[in-house]
Amino acid sequence: MIRPDTRLSLATVVAMGLATLTVLPLTSDRLFVPVTWLGIALVCATGLVLRRRRSGASLAFATQLLGVVAGSLVLGYAVSRDADLVTAYPRLWARGVLHMQTQSSPMDADPGVFLIFATSICLVAALADLVVSGLDRPAWVVAPLAALFAVPAIGLGYDSGILSFACLALGYLAVLVADGLNDASAWTRGLSADSSQGASFRTSASGTRAVSVVGPAVWRAAGLLAAPAVVLALVLAVLLPTISLPGLGLGSGFGGNGPLQLTDPSLDLKRNLNQPADRVVFRYTTDKPGGVYLRMAALPQFSAAGFGNTQIRLNTGSTLSEPPGYSGAVPEVRTTEITAVDFSSQYLPAPYAARSFTANGDWSYNSESLTIVNSDNRADVLTNLSYQVQSWDIAPTAAELARAGAGAPSDGDVTGVVPPDLPQSLVDLSRQVTRGADTPYARAAAIQAYLRDPDNFTYDTQQRPGNGYQALVNFLTLDRRGYCEQFASAMAMMARVNGIPARVAVGFLPGARSGDTFNVSVRDMHAWPELYFAGYGWVRFEPTPGVQAGSPPAWTVPTDESDTPTPSASASAAPSTATPSASEAPSTAPQETPTQTTTTTTTFPWRTVGVVAGAVVLLLLLATPAVLRIRRRRARLAADGPTDEQVEAAWAELRDTVLDFGGTWPSGTPRAVGREVGQRLEPSDREDLGRVATLVERARYAPSLGDPGATADLPGTTTSLREAITAPAGLGRRVRAFLVPASLFRRR
Incomplete structure (x- = not known):
């Protein structure tokens, strides 16, 4: 017959094992689950043995904590294979934290994340065992269980799903059932061995008398256990990637250090492209043949963490500034009617270059990127929203770009910078690819052709773990496999090395046409590079192979004329100084005066x-x-x-x-x-x-x-x-x- 204390310990193991499954949406690594289950079993077994030896709850808990620390050190050595564990162990934790901050869910396998997850869950298991068996308050095991459930719920930014909740509920039920069986089989009242302990008693799980404190003293167990469990959950949730679009961490999807926290538009690329069932997220009509790219954001800053946001000014009004750097004639104006079918965001997806829009809500825009964001920092404003966008259809020819130089944008101190710590192998490759190209456009076209060549790279949503520079090294020199995120980031980086300001844009492909309507699905989310050319401003390129993105824009493919440009001042790398004629002057129609606030991308003060x-x-x-x-x-x-x-x-x-x-x-x-x-x-x-x-x-x-x-x-x-x-x-x-x-x- 199972002893009461054994029954409760087994129930705790089951509850924590099920709760572990609730964090699976955060990572694609499944190996941590059996390892963590083993750790949970050892933690609970340690507590059981020590309590039977009358060691007391405090000593048992302290021993469990020491055991978790020791096990974490052993696990750290196992995953690092570094004999110098004193330095390797902290590096693993730092690596795991960086991985969680620069990747989005589900993260690729990483030894640092493996160590953090396993250690943290075993610590929660020790708390659960303490409250269930040490303090004899099984009902309050809901605190540590809910803490684990809260990590993905907060980290993912949306409902974790019925399966996760079912795991939590079943685990909690297992503990309650075990406690009920114990109460049904052995419920007694008696006196304490020490008459000074004047309180009523009941038989505990270990078969010894435990105080049944009068009234709401059960809150002690709840408070002392809930506090560290909740704090641990909040710390992990802050570190973990969210469903957001702060930047491209060059891992499995979006992440990074962008301060604007978006709870849903990230729907990170890898997750979307691997969706088991596709779904329509936008429908739109437009007078542009072939449809339009629905652009959400531009990521101008490049660092060791990848491409991400930087501080920007937000202007009020529904009439946007003219596209930065464009000095040609006013192009054709396109009208696009868009309906968000199944999508929530603080960004307003719009064709580039948007000139005006009509949409309910409080919206602002940035004049450098023409990104439109909700001023209230709310993600639900786009839900079921129908809106209209007027945009300029800027479509230079290859010959025109061939004669243009690499311009100098007003934010060139951000978009034109090559980080000094960029690996030399990436710098050398970038220059090697453009060898022989004597103009900025020729170099850009050479980079795009190199990345789109199927003999060089394969489109694949599965890559080895890595982020930032390491992910670029993996993609360009080792695996040569990736999807739009890797292709776009690689081209933007290589363009900068070759003297062309570049940034990464994120949004959606034009989608599939059905009659007069275009349907944009969740798998159409896309990233592409934008390069800056004098007189034309930011120009879209398409290095991602046609398997996803289709054919590249016509202006990015050199023609005979563009291959042999006539030497002239405008064909040099110097910015073009051409001035549009009066007839080409930009429209002077009344506009809402932008307020040059010092608002940054952090429209919500998360810090x-x-x-x-x-x-x-x-x-x-x-x-x-x-x-x-x-x-x-x-x-x-x-x-x-x-x-x-x-x-x-x-x-x-x-x-x-x-x-x-x-x-x-x-x-x-x-x-x-x-x-x-x-x-x-x-x-x-x-x-x-x-x-x-x-x-x-x-x-x-x-x-x-x-x-x-x-x-x-x-x-x-x-x-x-x-x-x-x-x-x-x-x-x-x-x-x-x-x-x-x-x-x-x-x-x-």
Whole structure:
């Protein structure tokens, strides 16, 4: 027959094992699951063995924590194979944190993330075992279980799904059922081995008597366990990638350090392209034959983390600035009517170069990228939104671009920069690919042709783990396999090395035509590079092979004329100084005056919110013991059950008051305890304490002699005695007793 303590430990293992499955959406690595399950089993087994040896809950928990640390070190050595574990272990954690910050879910396998996940879950398992078996409060295992459930729920930014919730519910149910079986088979009440422990008892899972604290004292278990579990969940959730579009981390999808937190438009590329079932997210009509690219954002900053956002100015109004760098004649104006069918975002997808739009909501735009964002930083404003966009259809010819130089954009200090720490192998390859190309356009065309050549690269959504520079090295020199993210980032990087300002744009392909309507699906999400040419501004290129993106724009493929440009000033690398004629001058139609606010992409102050949230959490943690102690005292003083329970509750409150204020509660009979404690009280208070001690003795040893009316004023007497006990205490002692009540932490 299964012993009660074994039953609860097994239930805890099952609950934590099921809860582990809720984090699977965060990573494509499945190996951490069996390893973590083994760790959970070892953690719970350690607690079970130590509790049977009467080691106590505190010692068992401390041993479990040490075991988790030791196991984490062993696991770190196993995944790193580095004999110098002192330096390798911190590097693994740092690598895992960077991987989580620069990748989106599901992340590629990474040894650092493997270590972080396994260690964190085993720590939560130790907390779960403590609350279930150590503190004998099985119902409160919901705190650590919910913490694990919250990590993907917060990290993914949307409902984790019915399966994740089912795992959480089944695990919780397993613990409750085990506890119910234990209660049904062995429920007893008795007296403590130490008469000074005046409280009622019940048989615990280990077969020993455990205190059943009166009233809401169960909140102690909840508070002490929920606090670290929730903090751990929040820390992981902050580190983990979200469904957002802050930048391209060059891993499995979007991620990075972009400050604008978007909860849904990221729908990161890899996730979308690997969707088991495609779905339509936009429908639109347009007067441009072949449809339009629906552009969401441009990522101008390039660093070791990949392409991402930087600080930008946001302007109000629905009439946008002219496209930066364009100095030609006013091109044809296109009208596009768009409906968001199944998509939520803070970006307003629009054709480039948008000149005006009509949409419900509070929208702003950036004049450098012509990105349109919701000023309220809300993701739901796009849901089921129908809107209209007027855009310029800028379509230079290959010959025109061949005669243009690489321009100097106003944000060239960002879009034209080659990071000094860029691996030399990438610099050398970028120059090798463009060898022999004598104009910026020729170099750009050579890079695009190199990346689109099927003999050089293969379109594939599966890559080895990596982000930032390492992902570029993997893609360009090792695997030569990738999808639009890798192709776009590689071309933008190579263009910069060759002196052409470049950035990465993110949005959607034109979609499939059905009559007069174009249907854009979730798998049409796409990334492409934009290169800056004098007189034309930002020009879209398409290095991704046709298997996804189709044919490249006509202007990106050299013609005979563009292959042999006539030497001229405009064909050099210097910016074009051509000035449009009066007839080519931009429209001077009335526009809403942009307000050059210093708003950045961080339209929502996430850093401030994080600091405030951290401060709130810290304050809540500091206040938790005081709140629990107050609730316990109120419950005891409000006890209205049988006489013996009221008496025991009052006696327990007096005992805890003495302990909270630095005193000791002596051993012995209630009467002996009353005499010793009463020595520090005034005569009248000493008499009251003696009467309470007498009531305790009768309730314990001669309940039939008890007077039902003797407890009528017991709460008032108890309150009066509390005041007498605490009267001599100074301010410092009172503050300590309030914030850190010793009675909550004493071993029972």
